[in-house]
Amino acid sequence: MSDPSRLPYADEAKLYTDIVEFFTEKLPHAVGDVAELLDEAALSMELFENLSTCTDEELAAMGIHRDDLSKVAAAASGLFVVANNRKKT
Secondary structure, eight states, X not given: OOOTTSOTTHHHHHHHHHHHHIIIIIHHHHHHHXXXXXXXXXXXXXXXXXXXXXXXXXXXXXXXXXXXXXXXXHHHHHHHXXXXXXXXX
């Protein structure tokens, strides 16, 4: 026999609540995280392109080896993103 204290359509109401929560709370954060990763990747690419135009002597003056350009660009873009996030909070 069914429970008289149970609301009719309780399961459906819970499902709709979960769907609304997903679209209003979880999805925007996920989209924001992806956008942040894309920004970081674009910045890393731009830094790499700019550094790759430098001569070996210019890179050496900055303490960078040409073989390390991708690592340097990725690390620098990550630092910029972290610094930017701290400004927002």
